[in-house]
Amino acid sequence: MNGVLNPVKPGIIFVLFLFCLTWANTQGVHAALLDGMLDDVEESLAEGLANKGEKLTTGNFYTDDKPNAHAPIGMMGDHTHEAGEVMFSYRLMHMFMEGNRYGTDRVTTDEVTMMGRPVPSGYLVAPESMRMWMHMFGFMYGLNDTVTLTLMVPYLNNSMDHVTRMGGKFTTRSEGFGDIRFGSLWRLWAIEAPSIGAHRFHFNLSMSVPTGDIEPTDRTPLGPNSRLPYPMHLGSGTFDFYPGITYGGEMGHASWGIQAIGTLRAGQNSNDFSKGDAYTINVHGAYELIRNTLSSSVRLSWNHWEPYDGMDSNIRTNHPMNQIRIVQTAFPDLLGGQRLDLLFGVNILFPEFMGLENRLAVEGGFPIYQYLDGQLETDSVVTFGWQAVY
Amino acid sequence: MWRRIRTMSWLSLVVWSGFAGAGFAYDVIDVRNGATITGKVALTGALPHAPRRFEVRNGPEVCGSERVLTKLDVHDGMVQGVVIALEGVEQGKPFASHRDAATDRGRGAFHYAGGNELNLDVRLEKCSFGPFTGVIRVDESVRFVNHDSIKHTLHTYSLKGRKAKIMRTLHTQSLRAQGQTEKNFPAKKLRRASAVVLTCDRHDFMENWLYMVRNPYYAISDESGNFEIGQIPPGDYKLVAWHPVLGMNEQRVTVTPDGRLAVNFEFIN
Numbered sequence: 001m002n003g004v005l006n007p008v009k010p011g012i013i014f015v016l017f018l019f020c021l022t023w024a025n026t027q028g029v030h031a032a033l034l035d036g037m038l039d040d041v042e043e044s045l046a047e048g049l050a051n052k053g054e055k056l057t058t059g060n061f062y063t064d065d066k067p068n069a070h071a072p073i074g075m076m077g078d079h080t081h082e083a084g085e086v087m088f089s090y091r092l093m094h095m096f097m098e099g100n101r102y103g104t105d106r107v108t109t110d111e112v113t114m115m116g117r118p119v120p121s122g123y124l125v126a127p128e129s130m131r132m133w134m135h136m137f138g139f140m141y142g143l144n145d146t147v148t149l150t151l152m153v154p155y156l157n158n159s160m161d162h163v164t165r166m167g168g169k170f171t172t173r174s175e176g177f178g179d180i181r182f183g184s185l186w187r188l189w190a191i192e193a194p195s196i197g198a199h200r201f202h203f204n205l206s207m208s209v210p211t212g213d214i215e216p217t218d219r220t221p222l223g224p225n226s227r228l229p230y231p232m233h234l235g236s237g238t239f240d241f242y243p244g245i246t247y248g249g250e251m252g253h254a255s256w257g258i259q260a261i262g263t264l265r266a267g268q269n270s271n272d273f274s275k276g277d278a279y280t281i282n283v284h285g286a287y288e289l290i291r292n293t294l295s296s297s298v299r300l301s302w303n304h305w306e307p308y309d310g311m312d313s314n315i316r317t318n319h320p321m322n323q324i325r326i327v328q329t330a331f332p333d334l335l336g337g338q339r340l341d342l343l344f345g346v347n348i349l350f351p352e353f354m355g356l357e358n359r360l361a362v363e364g365g366f367p368i369y370q371y372l373d374g375q376l377e378t379d380s381v382v383t384f385g386w387q388a389v390y
Numbered sequence: 391m392w393r394r395i396r397t398m399s400w401l402s403l404v405v406w407s408g409f410a411g412a413g414f415a416y417d418v419i420d421v422r423n424g425a426t427i428t429g430k431v432a433l434t435g436a437l438p439h440a441p442r443r444f445e446v447r448n449g450p451e452v453c454g455s456e457r458v459l460t461k462l463d464v465h466d467g468m469v470q471g472v473v474i475a476l477e478g479v480e481q482g483k484p485f486a487s488h489r490d491a492a493t494d495r496g497r498g499a500f501h502y503a504g505g506n507e508l509n510l511d512v513r514l515e516k517c518s519f520g521p522f523t524g525v526i527r528v529d530e531s532v533r534f535v536n537h538d539s540i541k542h543t544l545h546t547y548s549l550k551g552r553k554a555k556i557m558r559t560l561h562t563q564s565l566r567a568q569g570q571t572e573k574n575f576p577a578k579k580l581r582r583a584s585a586v587v588l589t590c591d592r593h594d595f596m597e598n599w600l601y602m603v604r605n606p607y608y609a610i611s612d613e614s615g616n617f618e619i620g621q622i623p624p625g626d627y628k629l630v631a632w633h634p635v636l637g638m639n640e641q642r643v644t645v646t647p648d649g650r651l652a653v654n655f656e657f658i659n
Contacts (some may be wrong), residue, residue, distance in 0.1 A: 062545060145562055
């Protein structure tokens with residue numbers, strides 16, 4: 001499946017982007033892209049609300065000064081900003097993976113390294129665990145009534161522990177900047193009234209540039225400067241596009257939302273491979289526990305990622321002497337999978353503290369379902385974040 | 391499919407360009423033998439709106455800990471803040487220069503510089519835009535200046551829909567402490583609207599209504615309900631009295647050279 005869309009993907013994205021730009025530029029006067037196109041729906045809603053003595057408000061994307069006006073911190077691109085508004089953010093994310101999984105079954109390291117057995121066994125080395133730390137520096141700017149610009153700069157620190165068939169252990173590490181991501185959020189439509197709450201839709205479109213290292217090296221049993229397998233890479237090596245759509249709702253103390261985001265790789269990188277396309281769907285709900293101060297959230301995150309397409313010929317898959325498979329992380333066709341995470345979070349709001357509207361948030365969770373083609377399974381995901389609006 | 395999209399796009403472009411050209415022209419000329427209309431605005435019946443109290447959460451040190459939004463000022467049956475506008479005048483006197491300050495504890499003001507255009511400056515001070523009602527002219531830029539030491543989030547609406555039951559967002563703008571911005575209110579965006587609503591998303595009590603005028607022949611009733619419009623070229627016009635809470639009331643008027651016409655409005659609740 002991976003790669004089927006490759007020839008048309010850049011074209012589709014480009015046309016989509018041009019359409020948005022042209023549309024926004026041509027009309028140039030609306031607060032949201034679909035403003036004026038859903039008049040009949042609005043009229044019908046307004047008619048019903050008028051019976052309750054309410055007016056329907058359209059185009060209002062302002063998120064109230066509530067802690068849960070922003071989605072759980074693990075989600076990105078969940079809200080837009082007013083024209084001229086600036087937001088800085090910092091996120092510290094940690095993902096811990098331990099143990100191997102083939103399909104939905106757990107596989108022990110002994111089984112992985114067992115000789116003469118088919119996949120998932122028969123490797124010289126088995127990964128035992130992996131820690132991924134990511135520092136994500138973010139910037140958002142409300143360009144006008146329709147568009148919010150975003151910038152994300154990640155810095156990664158990965159380490160993976162391995163055990164060899166003979167029982168020897170070693171750790172590999174990679175560290176550096178990941179792929180820098182430029183983006184835009186396009187306001188589509190928003191309606192609200194006291195009795196129906198607020199409902200806001202926006203379109204996400206961002207692109208990453210291949211600034212992350214796809215040739216990390218470290219000492220392994222194969223040599224002092226061996227090129228590390230794919231999961232240790234800091235970037236994709238390709239220009240990637242992230243189209244998506246986000247819905248957010250709010251009523252009283254409660255808020256909720258859904259976000260669907262795709263990751264589409266444009267072509268192959270300089271090492272003749274591309275990471276697989278990926279798709280994420282987030283569904284979240286939150287409740288304001290202490291007015292204007294504290295809220296708690298729950299989120300379900302569905303992630304699907306395709307195996308790699310192509311392969312880096314400098315990453316060894318088989319031992320040069322006996323052709324035995326070295327380690328499963330070196331096989332691009334084993335890097336696909338699906339995962340459903342359940343996460344719980346807390347948002348704390350410090351309104352107008354030191355001249356900035358500050359939010360501190362933490363979210364953590366674990367997978368409740370994993371189907372992997374033969375990789376380390378995820379045990380926990382934790383994100384801590386700070387957001388400051390100026 | 392693509393042909394249909396392309397056709398629709400061109401059609402939309404043509405329609406939009408048509409609206410873009412449909413402005414509201416007004417020429418300033420020397421008015422001789424101009425007439426004057428004076429009058430009063432009264433309310434009969436119960437007050438349809440009671441003042442509403444708000445606890446201030448954002449910036450109480452600037453706004454005060456509690457604020458009251460009074461949408462309707464009535465003194466002895468006379469209504470303050472009703473916009474009286476003469477419609478159908480295409481040429482006449484220049485726009486007058488005047489400053490209307492807030493009547494509540496805020497110190498905001500609408501400053502109309504006048505001349506060939508309305509030239510409206512909205513001066514935000516003490517969490518107030520200005521008096522509850524004012525006027526605005528389409529296709530003109532309005533300057534918003536924040537004199538407060540806290541941020542305001544400017545949000546403007548117009549009323550749309552068959553029965554004006556939809557508040558449609560026109561602009562949103564983060565206005566930092568001591569910051570300023572200019573916003574244009576194009577005719578194509580307001581083609582079916584009669585007023586623009588100013589609000590601050592961070593302060594619910596900040597709400598003001600600006601009636602859309604096309605010429606300088608307007609007045610806003612004072613605390614005794616009195617109004618006066620002068621230097622009117624002789625002719626037949628429609629005189630409109632408008633208030634966000636009371637709605638609209640209109641009369642046909644004929645003014646003669648150097649004439650003085652008394653016209654009273656009565657809103658009945």
